[in-house]
Amino acid sequence: MDYMTTKEAASIWGISDRRVLQYCNAGRIGGAVKMGNTWLIPKSAKKPADGRLKSVKSKENRPKEITRDE
Helix, strand or coil, X not given: CCEECHHHHHHHHCCCHHHHHHHHHCXXXXXXXXXXXXXXXXXXXXXXXXXXXXXXXXXXXXXXXXXXXX
C-alpha cells in the first residue's frame, strides 16, 4: 500500500498540516498509521468531513429578523 505524509495530504486536501494531524489523532482517517512521530496516510484515503460546520441551512435554524415599526 502506498502512503503519504500529513504535509502531502494537507496540500492535496487544501487544509493545514495541523488539521490533518488532528484528524489522525482522532482516528478519522481510515488506515492511517503512526510510525514514530510521523503519521502515514494511505494515498487512497478521502478527506474527512469537517464536523465543525453545519451543511444544512434551513429557515428554521436562522434567527428571526427584528423589525422596527416607526
